[in-house]
Amino acid sequence: MIKRAGDELLVEIGTEELPPKALRTLMLAFADGVAAALTADRLAIGKVTPYASPRRLAVKIAGVAAQQEDREVEQKGPPVRIAFDKDGNPTKAAKAFAEKCGVPVASLEREQTSKGEWLVNRAEEPGRSLAELLPGCVQRALDGLPIPRRMRWGANSAEFVRPVHWVVMLHGKNLIEGTVLGIAADRRSEGHRFMSSGPVTLKSTADYPGLLESQGHVIADFFDRRQRIVAAVNAAAAAAGGAAVADDALFDEVTALCEWPVAITGHFDKAFLELPKEVIVATLTSHQRYFPLADSSGALLPAFITLANIDSREPDTVRDGNERVIRPRLADAAFFWDADRKLSLADRQAALDDVVYQRGLGSLGDKSRRVALLSATVAAQIEADPLQAERAALLAKCDLVTGMVGEFPELQGTMGRYYALNDRET
Incomplete structure (x- = not known):
């Protein structure tokens, strides 16, 4: 009990x-x-x-x-036929069981079961x-x-x-x-x-x-702190004329980084908006845990929201520091974007032969060629263009060897689309 x-x-x-x-x-x-x-x-x-x-x-x-409640515990001993001799005197078995239980033989009880009569000891165990x-x-x-x-x-x-x-x-x-x-x-x-x-x-x-x-100055309730962060981010975003671009995982991570969250709005150079939206979002969220801002049409604004883990007396200094941090991050992304477009996806196919994840299972280039063969075969059966399907398969993995995907693995496939459009693939 x-x-x-x-x-x-x-x-x-x-x-x-x-x-x-x-x-x-x-x-x-x-x-x-x-x-x-x-x-x-x-x-x-x-x-x-x-x-x-x-x-x-x-x-x-x-x-x-x-x-704990006190409880009754039961210890099962030897059969009665073994515990006592023909004259009813306790045997060594009965005495040993009684000694183990810390009680005299006379205190032991008998219990009838389908397998015969047994000695038992019932005692009350004090709760801890x-x-x-x-x-x-x-x-x-x-x-x-x-x-x-x-x-x-x-x-x-x-x-x-x-x-x-x-x-x-x-x-x-x-x-x-x-x-x-x-x-x-x-x-x-x-x-x-x-x-x-x-x-x-x-x-x-x-x-x-x-x-x-x-x-x-610690908000110990994780869910309360998260709600306050969501409210603070949304309020700061509205004040900046936009809405936060974020998912639950980012809110959870920022909640886990702050004990006393304070939202601060920062800005970056408008020139970086020439980068693909996904690149800017990845740069802000993956590296810095910032919240990007977008206007009502979904286009990004040159601004972000960061959560400081302190109520600073000089918030402008905190803002300037975060703006200085994000500038080289975006500059690196712009470098990858410009450098990657100098070489077409088709020209990167040979580099896939050097990508090996498990020795003995071939390269990524081998896999691309196998997928291309299968794609062409399936395309022919469904009356699609086999040549187009084959080329799409050959190019599908080529963005894995670009600088941008090397920096942001989560953008694989997404960057392949941008680079394919840049190469005028149809």
């Missing part, structure tokens, strides 16, 4: 900056892992709320029992406390996180995806003492790396995450 619900539980693991693309997954897995471990240890739990920022994984669980069980539950949850590579730090033998610097474990107003990953649990969390004036001491779980935000 599981003991009735109790106070709210808070567990926070404070780390160095966690991998941004994995943060959401780690957050959900950690919350699920702690909840599952508590349930497996027969502790009642209620609603589970996950939290995460670049420097922490946390979970709050409502109604966590302070102790949350304080005793929680460190192990948290450790099991951390061990079960989907982390492909773990690291060690300092003289500690513990391993995790990033070094751990603090641990908070509170049950209502009570501190749960214990050690996780070599760190003793405390009431103190840490605020923003630059904006916080010092540790944030939590008197109870009710202080979290509100006190962390008001004193530590």
Whole structure:
């Protein structure tokens, strides 16, 4: 039986900056892992709320029992026919079983089953406390996180995806003492790396995450922080006369990079708008995690929005810095665009023979020729132009050896279209 619900539980693991693309997954897995471990240890739990920022994984669980219910445990012993001799005296088997159970033979009970009568010992096992069980539950949850590579730090033998610097474990107003990953649990969390004036001491779980935000300048709720970022980006985009070009993955990644997000609008030279739209978007999003802006027709504007992880007293300096960073990035993209168009896709076919992904399986050029042969055959069967199908297949992979696709692999195929149009392919 599981003991009735109790106070709210808070567990926070404070780390160095966690991998941004994995943060959401780690957050959900950690919350699920702690909840599952508590349930497996027969502790009642209620609603589970996950939290995460670049420097922490946390979970709050409502109604966590302070102790397991006592339970009756049953130990099965030897058959009665073996436990007692013909005169009813206990044999060595009965005495050994009683000694193992820590009770006299006379306290043992008999149980009739389909296989005969057996000795059993029934005893009440006292429930263990949350304080005793929680460190192990948290450790099991951390061990079960989907982390492909773990690291060690300092003289500690513990391993995790990033070094751990603090641990908070509170049950209502009570501190749960214990050690996780070599760190003793405390009431103190840490605020923003630059904006916080010092540790944030939590008197109870009710202080979290509100006190962390008001004193530590950290929005610990991942989903709340994401909503604020979406609202800030949309507001800044509207003020700049456009709309943000972004997908959920970019919002998730930026959310995982900021504890105190502040939207700032920057600009770049209009001359770069001569580049294909996809190239500008890839340059802004892949390299810098900026949000490109587009007008109502979908055409890009010479502007972007970045999220600073600090409320700077000199936002213009932050803006200028980001504009200086993006200028050479776009210049590099323009260089690739100009250089790649000097050589046609058809002239790049020979370079595919040097692209080998797995020794013994041929080159990319071999694959292109096989696909070309198949394409021509299929085209003939459906009354399409075999020569056109064959040429399209031969050119399909040629953009893989261009400078632009080398820099932005996600643009393969897209750049092939632009280069084919430039070569007047029909």
